[in-house]
Amino acid sequence: MSLSHIELPADMSAPDAGGCLATREILDRIGDKWSLYIVAMLANGPWRFNELKRGIDGISQRMLTLTLRGLERDGLVTRTMYPTIPPRVDYELTDMGRTLLKPVMALVNWANENQVAIAEAHKRFDDEPEPDQVLIQGVVYQRR
Amino acid sequence: MSLSHIELPADMSAPDAGGCLATREILDRIGDKWSLYIVAMLANGPWRFNELKRGIDGISQRMLTLTLRGLERDGLVTRTMYPTIPPRVDYELTDMGRTLLKPVMALVNWANENQVAIAEAHKRFDDEPEPDQVLIQGVVYQRR
DNA sequence: CCGTATCCCCGAGGATACTG
DNA sequence: CAGTATCCTCGGGGATACGG
Numbered sequence: 144m145s146l147s148h149i150e151l152p153a154d155m156s157a158p159d160a161g162g163c164l165a166t167r168e169i170l171d172r173i174g175d176k177w178s179l180y181i182v183a184m185l186a187n188g189p190w191r192f193n194e195l196k197r198g199i200d201g202i203s204q205r206m207l208t209l210t211l212r213g214l215e216r217d218g219l220v221t222r223t224m225y226p227t228i229p230p231r232v233d234y235e236l237t238d239m240g241r242t243l244l245k246p247v248m249a250l251v252n253w254a255n256e257n258q259v260a261i262a263e264a265h266k267r268f269d270d271e272p273e274p275d276q277v278l279i280q281g282v283v284y285q286r287r
Numbered sequence: 288m289s290l291s292h293i294e295l296p297a298d299m300s301a302p303d304a305g306g307c308l309a310t311r312e313i314l315d316r317i318g319d320k321w322s323l324y325i326v327a328m329l330a331n332g333p334w335r336f337n338e339l340k341r342g343i344d345g346i347s348q349r350m351l352t353l354t355l356r357g358l359e360r361d362g363l364v365t366r367t368m369y370p371t372i373p374p375r376v377d378y379e380l381t382d383m384g385r386t387l388l389k390p391v392m393a394l395v396n397w398a399n400e401n402q403v404a405i406a407e408a409h410k411r412f413d414d415e416p417e418p419d420q421v422l423i424q425g426v427v428y429q430r431r
Numbered sequence: 432c433c434g435t436a437t438c439c440c441c442g443a444g445g446a447t448a449c450t451g
Numbered sequence: 452c453a454g455t456a457t458c459c460t461c462g463g464g465g466a467t468a469c470g471g
Contacts, residue, residue, distance in 0.1 A: 166395065166398045166399055166402060167324075169398040169401070169402055169405060170323060170394065170395065170398050171320065173394075173398070174318040174319075174323060174394075175318070176315065176318075176443090176444090179314060179318060180311075191452085191453090192452075192453050192454075193452065193453075196453095203444070203445055203446080204445095204453085204454075204455095205444070205445075205446090205454095205455090205456095206443090206444060206445080207454095208453085208454065208455085209443095209444090215412065216408065216409055216412040216413070217405050217408055217409070218404065218405060218407070218408025218409075218411070218412075219408075224453095227452095228452090229452040229453080230451085230452055230453060230454090231452070231453085232452080232453060232454085239401060239404055239405075239408075242397070242401070243397060243401075245393070246390065246393035246394040246396075246397045247394070249389070249390035249393050249394075250314070250317075250318075250390040250391070250393075250394060251310070251314065252390075253386070253387060253390045254310045254313040254314050254317070255310055257313070257383060257386070257387075258310060258313055260362060260383055261313060261361050261362060261383075263362070264360065264361055264362025264363075264383075265360055265361070265362075267362070268359065268360040268362075269360070320463090320464090335432085335433090336432075336433055336434075337432070337433080347464070347465055347466080348433085348434075348435095349434095349435090349464070349465075349466090350463090350464060350465085352433085352434065352435080353464090368433090371432095372432090373432040373433080374432055374433060374434090374471085375432075375433090376432085376433065376434090432471105433470105433471090434469105434470085434471085435468105435469085435470075435471100436467105436468085436469080436470095437466100437467085437468085437469100438465105438466090438467085438468105439464105439465090439466090439467105440463105440464095440465085440466105441462105441463095441464095441465105442461105442462105442463095443460105443461100443462100443463090444459105444460095444461095445458105445459090445460085445461100446457105446458090446459090446460105447456100447457085447458085447459105448455105448456085448457085448458105449454105449455080449456075449457100450453100450454085450455075450456095451452105451453090451454085451455100
């Protein structure tokens with residue numbers, strides 16, 4: 144599916160050949176469990192490795208390293224090593240990384256603004272009892 | 288970590304007690320592999336189950352069902368069943384779902400606009416050879 | 432057509448220990 | 452401090468078959 148042509152229903156059913164699936168790969172990356180949090184935290188960067196680790200609740204050292212490498216590879220984050228003892232490494236958003244900030248924060252803000260409404264929707268959905276019978280084409284089906 | 292207070296570094300290291308982690312749960316959901324695609328496709332909704340299935344490349348019946356249920360539970364999508372034969376079910380964004388559209392599409396558009404730059408960054412990153420020695424505090428370390 | 436129920440696999444990711 | 456390396460688990464998600 145080509146999200147770039149989402150406004151063209153005809154395009155939806157086409158097999159996803161060509162460069163269109165690059166969009167998906169990118170969304171899969173920046174939409175993954177940790178990238179959004181790292182990018183959001185680097186909004187106030189630069190931060191050192193362990194500052195990021197402490198700041199992002201629940202992230203393991205391994206995943207922080209891997210995700211930072213991915214973001215660096217994407218050209219979204221720079222890694223600056225200071226050859227001091229003990230070593231110090233700063234991570235910072237690149238210019239492209241900063242352009243990502245706006246849509247990311249829009250999503251974060253949406254989540255903040257709607258968390259109460261979503262919690263209420265959950266309650267409504269979960270409390271709703273199953274109907275003990277349904278009517279289809281004038282035929283009654285009893286729940287078992 | 289509370290993304291709602293991302294602009295407050297002091298808040299970063301606080302343990303994530305309280306309702307703050309709701310934001311994370313929401314982002315984990317709408318940022319998952321399929322939700323963004325479904326929401327994006329429903330921008331031009333309503334769509335029937337199999338239309339969605341055909342439109343979203345690679346999604347299995349199971350994951351389409353599960354993700355739609357999740358979105359319905361979140362109050363983002365409505366499920367309308369027409370008791371005809373064969374049965375027909377339409378999925379459509381709710382008002383809240385439509386408010387999500389704006390930040391989601393912003394992200395999608397960002398991915399589209401930057402896919403070339405990211406591909407170039409990958410090339411640069413991957414082509415860069417490892418240095419065969421590094422200098423730390425005047426001391427040379429040879430690569431092994 | 433629109434699902435649910437089962438089985439099963441594979442790899443994302445945590446825990447732990449070790450290095451420059 | 453800022454990472455690798457290794458092991459291991461646990462559940463996301465595909466494939467398949469069946470039901471209303």
